[in-house]
Amino acid sequence: MDSEEALDRLPVAVRDLTVAxxxxxxxxxxxxxxxxxxxxxxxGPNGAGKSTLIKSILNLVPLTSGNVTIxxxxxxxxxxxxxxVPQRGSVDWDFPTTTLDVVQMGMYGKLGWIRRPGxxxxxxxxxxxxxxxxxxxxxxQISQLSGGQQQxxxxxxxxxxxxxxxxxxxxxxxxxxxxxxxxxDIMRELRESGKTLVVVHHxxxxxxxxxxxxILLNVRVIASGPVEEVFTREAIQKAYGGRMTFLPDxxxxxxxxxxxxxxxxx
Amino acid sequence: xxxEQTILLTGVFAASSCALxxxxxxxxxxxxxxxxxxxxxxxxxxxxxxxANGPNLVFGxxxxxxxGLTTVFLVEGLQRTGRVKSDAAIGIVFPxxxxxxxxMISRYFANVHLDADAVLFxxxxxxxxxxxxVAGVDYGSQPMIVLGAITVLNLALILFFYKELKVATFDPGxxxxxxxxPVMLHYGLMTAVSMTTVGAFSAVGAILVVALMIVPAATxxxxxxxxxxxxxLSVGSGVVSAVSGYYxxxxxxxxxxxxMTVTAxxxxxxxxxxxxxxxxxxxxxxxxxxxxxxxxxxxxMHLSHHRTAAETFDSLAAELNWxxxxxxxxxxxxxxxxxxxxxxEAVRLxxxxxxxxxxxxxxxxxxx
Numbered sequence: 213m214d215s216e217e218a219l220d221r222l223p224v225a226v227r228d229l230t231v232a233x234x235x236x237x238x239x240x241x242x243x244x245x246x247x248x249x250x251x252x253x254x255x256g257p258n259g260a261g262k263s264t265l266i267k268s269i270l271n272l273v274p275l276t277s278g279n280v281t282i283x284x285x286x287x288x289x290x291x292x293x294x295x296x297v298p299q300r301g302s303v304d305w306d307f308p309t310t311t312l313d314v315v316q317m318g319m320y321g322k323l324g325w326i327r328r329p330g331x332x333x334x335x336x337x338x339x340x341x342x343x344x345x346x347x348x349x350x351x352x353q354i355s356q357l358s359g360g361q362q363q364x365x366x367x368x369x370x371x372x373x374x375x376x377x378x379x380x381x382x383x384x385x386x387x388x389x390x391x392x393x394x395x396x397d398i399m400r401e402l403r404e405s406g407k408t409l410v411v412v413h414h415x416x417x418x419x420x421x422x423x424x425x426x427i428l429l430n431v432r433v434i435a436s437g438p439v440e441e442v443f444t445r446e447a448i449q450k451a452y453g454g455r456m457t458f459l460p461d462x463x464x465x466x467x468x469x470x471x472x473x474x475x476x477x478x
Numbered sequence: 479x480x481x482e483q484t485i486l487l488t489g490v491f492a493a494s495s496c497a498l499x500x501x502x503x504x505x506x507x508x509x510x511x512x513x514x515x516x517x518x519x520x521x522x523x524x525x526x527x528x529x530a531n532g533p534n535l536v537f538g539x540x541x542x543x544x545x546g547l548t549t550v551f552l553v554e555g556l557q558r559t560g561r562v563k564s565d566a567a568i569g570i571v572f573p574x575x576x577x578x579x580x581x582m583i584s585r586y587f588a589n590v591h592l593d594a595d596a597v598l599f600x601x602x603x604x605x606x607x608x609x610x611x612v613a614g615v616d617y618g619s620q621p622m623i624v625l626g627a628i629t630v631l632n633l634a635l636i637l638f639f640y641k642e643l644k645v646a647t648f649d650p651g652x653x654x655x656x657x658x659x660p661v662m663l664h665y666g667l668m669t670a671v672s673m674t675t676v677g678a679f680s681a682v683g684a685i686l687v688v689a690l691m692i693v694p695a696a697t698x699x700x701x702x703x704x705x706x707x708x709x710x711l712s713v714g715s716g717v718v719s720a721v722s723g724y725y726x727x728x729x730x731x732x733x734x735x736x737x738m739t740v741t742a743x744x745x746x747x748x749x750x751x752x753x754x755x756x757x758x759x760x761x762x763x764x765x766x767x768x769x770x771x772x773x774x775x776x777x778x779m780h781l782s783h784h785r786t787a788a789e790t791f792d793s794l795a796a797e798l799n800w801x802x803x804x805x806x807x808x809x810x811x812x813x814x815x816x817x818x819x820x821x822x823e824a825v826r827l828x829x830x831x832x833x834x835x836x837x838x839x840x841x842x843x844x845x846x
Contacts, residue, residue, distance in 0.1 A: 234560070270655045291657050298651040307505065307648045308703045317645050321656030326638050353703035373656075 220284030223248050223377045223408040224269060229278035231261070231268050238264045240432045242278070249406050251399060251422060253413040253439075256429035257452050262412045263299070265429065266379045269410075270296055282377065292322060295375030297366050299382055305355050311365050312337050312350040318372030340368040345394060360391035367395055377408045384415065396422055419443055481606040484619045486724055488605040489738060491625035492678040493690050493716030497698075498632040499671050500691035501709045504699055505647050509692045510565065511550065514572035515668070516675045516684045518549040520579030523676070528586065535610070535624065539676055546672025547665060549575060600683030602734045608680070621681050628677040635670055636709065643667065644705060682735040690716060693742040700749040700756045715745050773800075773808045775838050778817050781827045782835035789825045 219225050224246040231239040239261040246252050254262045267273045269280050271287045282290035295318070315337040316329045323329060341347045344364040349357065357365065363383055370378055384392050399409050399422075413419065419426055419439060426443050428434040434451040435442040479487075503512050522545025526537035549571055556567035602621075610620040617623060636643065642663055646653040650660040671691070678687045698711035723738030751758050780798065781789060789797075795805050809825065812818045817831035827835065 267651075272651060272654050288657075291655075294655070296652060296655040298649065302651055303649045304505075308699065308705045308708050309644070309648065310704070314648070317641075317649065317652060320641055320645055320658070323641075325642065325658070328641060355703075369652075 219281065221248065222246065222281070223283060224410065225281045225284075226265075226269065227279055227281075229265075229268060229280065230276045231264055231273055232276045237276075237431060239268065242429075242433050244427055244433055244436050246408060246410060246427075247425065248408050249403060250424040251403050251409045251411065252425040252427065253411055253419050253423040254427045254429055255413050255416060255419060255451070256434075260430045260451070262429055263381050265427075266296075266381055266410065266412060270294065270379060293376040295370040295373035295378040297370045297378065297380040297383055300359065300362050300366060300385065302381075305357070305362060307354065309354060310350065311346065311352050311354055311357065312341065314354060314365055315340055315368045315372050318369035321373065337368070337372055340371040341365075343371060343398065344368045358388075360387040363387045363391060364394065367398060371398070375407070377410065378402065380409065380411045382412050382414060384413070384418075416448065479618065484606040484622055485602055485734065486721060488602055488619065488622040488625055488681050489720035489724055489734070490717050491622065491629045492602075492681045492687075493694065493720040493738070493742075494713050495625055495629040495632050495674045496678055496687060496690035497694045497712040497716035498629070498636055498709065499667065499674055500695040501698065501705075501712045502643060502647060502667055503671065503691060504695040505705075509688075510568050511553070511668075512671060512675070512691045513688045514549050514553065514568045515546040515672055516679070516687050518572045518575035519545045519672060519676055519679070520576050521545055521582060522548075522579075524579050524582040524587070528582075535620065539624075539673055542676035542679075543669055543672040545575065546675065547668060550665070550668045600679065600681050600686065600735050602681045605681060621677075624677045625681065628674050632670055632674060635666070639663065639666070640706075682738065686735050686739045689739040689742060690719075693739070693746050694719065697742070697746045697749045700746075700753040703755065715749075716742065719745060770808065770811060773804070774812050774815065774817070775834075777808050777812055778827065778831055778835050779838055781818060781825065782832065782839075785827070790823045791825065794825060 222245050226242055226244045229239055229242040230237060242265065254265060256262050264273060268275055280287060282293060316333050319329060319333045319336065338347060338350060341350055344367050346361060346364050346368060349361065367383065383395055402409060420443060423439055426439045427436045428447050428451040430451045435447040503509055519542040522541035523538055526541030527533060530537040552571045553567045556562045556570065557564050562570065605619050605621045608620045610617045610623050642658045646658055646660040646663040653660045675687050678690065682690060694716035695712045697715045698708045701711050702708050719742035720738050723741040724734055726741065727734040727737035754760055791805065795802055809818065809820065813820060816828055817834045819826055819828050
């Protein structure tokens with residue numbers, strides 16, 4: 213796994229990563245590899261550094277130590293391969309703009325400086341809105357959207373980025389069941405076409421159903437690997453410590469979660 | 479060009495340049511930063527005066543921009559320490575820099591006459607007499623030319639970097655991830671704000687320049703949900719304030735810059751009251767309509783629940799605890815909608831009303 217060639221084929225490789233805010237470590241000596249074509253969940257208690265892990269991969273926070281590679285190169289060199297869906301609450305939804313415009317922002321990176329989006333960008337944005345079932349909201353002011361609709365718009369914007377790897381920060385936070393279903397379907401489609409999805413997730417119960425790979429995080433990496441192998445009662449307890457009073461029944465029996473996932477998968 | 483035209487054009491340029499950058503300040507929730515910059519440029523101006531050995535346009539603009547950026551840098555640095563909140567950081571930095579400026583003036587330029595009124599309120603009426611003279615050639619009113627140039631620069635900044643400024647304002651995380659450094663755009667915008675402030679400063683003064691940046695943009699924000707239109711309306715309302723402010727000031731013989739600001743404030747008041755989408759009046763009407771709609775639905779549901787008993791005006795008023803006049807209004811509305819009918823005092827659901835009750839009941843099922 214650690215040979216140079218193997219590293220080049222890894223969508224994301226994080227080595228010896230430490231991130232600290234002043235003198236408090238948020239991530240402590242993190243080593244993880246994220247394999248291609250998988251849906252990867254990052255789970256852990258509040259303050260475990262889940263969002264920070266994504267942000268340090270995306271070069272949005274300064275690293276105290278370590279390095280991150282995207283297909284063997286730095287983030288800056290591979291920027292166009294990466295799509296990002298920030299937390300819905302991180303932006304001002306009263307901003308004076310339309311749904312379509314927000315989706316077009318996904319293509320700004322490929323356009324580069326100064327060049328304006330034109331008809332092509334508009335068409336692609338409409339197509340992406342269509343995929344998330346929001347085409348009829350294209351000209352709606354964004355403050356009129358519900359939480360679930362906002363999340364769909366963010367997903368459409370990520371689709372418009374046309375990336376190889378997607379990073380999503382809590383895409384299911386505060387959305388209704390229908391939207392969650394729709395988002396998962398689109399994620400699966402992306403995975404089928406060979407994309408890699410890295411998702412900060414907070415619902416342990418749905419991990420076995422939605423994801424192939426899981427990274428259990430609590431400042432340090434507790435476990436990382438295929439869900440059926442590493443997502444065990446013991447590892448979860450270790451990540452959440454005494455704070456975990458409830459564990460989903462399906463977790464822990466090796467065959468349990470998988471069978472359930474298959475029966476639910478359409 | 480006569481004096482009146484010069485003053486008007488100076489005012490129009492001041493309002494336009496301010497409104498262009500002001501729109502982004504309002505959206506970035508940085509209105510108070512404009513206030514801080516407008517005061518903190520004083521030491522920059524004094525330093526420029528010192529280095530150039532007298533008033534010098536180029537040195538003045540450079541010195542003020544530098545001081546403006548220093549303000550932003552210090553305020554954000556203080557915030558980052560985590561020991562001072564953002565409003566307190568602004569409150570610490572700009573008085574300190576302003577004090578530094580006044581200190582420098584009293585120490586090194588004690589015999590230079592500095593008119594406090596001119597610093598605070600500006601004097602746009604003097605714009606025609608302040609000439610831009612280069613190598614003996616008189617090019618015209620200096621404030622007018624400087625503000626005209628700044629307007630063009632601000633317009634160019636926004637035209638070229640419209641999408642970059644938009645995405646960095648709406649979603650700085652995405653902007654950074656796709657390679658548009660929000661920090662760079664932020665300091666670019668702050669440079670423009672500093673330059674605009676020093677340009678408009680001589681015309682309208684340190685306090686009113688803030689009004690011209692923030693008030694028209696806040697007015698435009700109430701009137702539209704589109705960024706490009708907001709910037710346009712912001713410039714429009716700034717220009718209208720400048721022009722009508724000038725004529726009103728001449729008419730009743732008061733400070734021109736003061737009247738321009740009062741007019742801008744009045745336009746904001748009108749927008750806050752009467753904006754079709756965000757105005758208080760429109761909102762009150764919407765609320766009252768909603769209230770009536772809800773009451774009509776409630777009446778239909780109530781009649782549907784009490785299908786067997788005959789309801790009268792009096793029994794309804796007692797059961798619903800509504801005033802007779804409100805009940806009458808709701809009954810009238812429902813009669814018009816053909817959901818109820820009134821026959822000799824008795825109030826009954828129509829067939830249509832029964833369907834409406836079923837629809838309302840269905841909509842109460844757990845949503846989605």
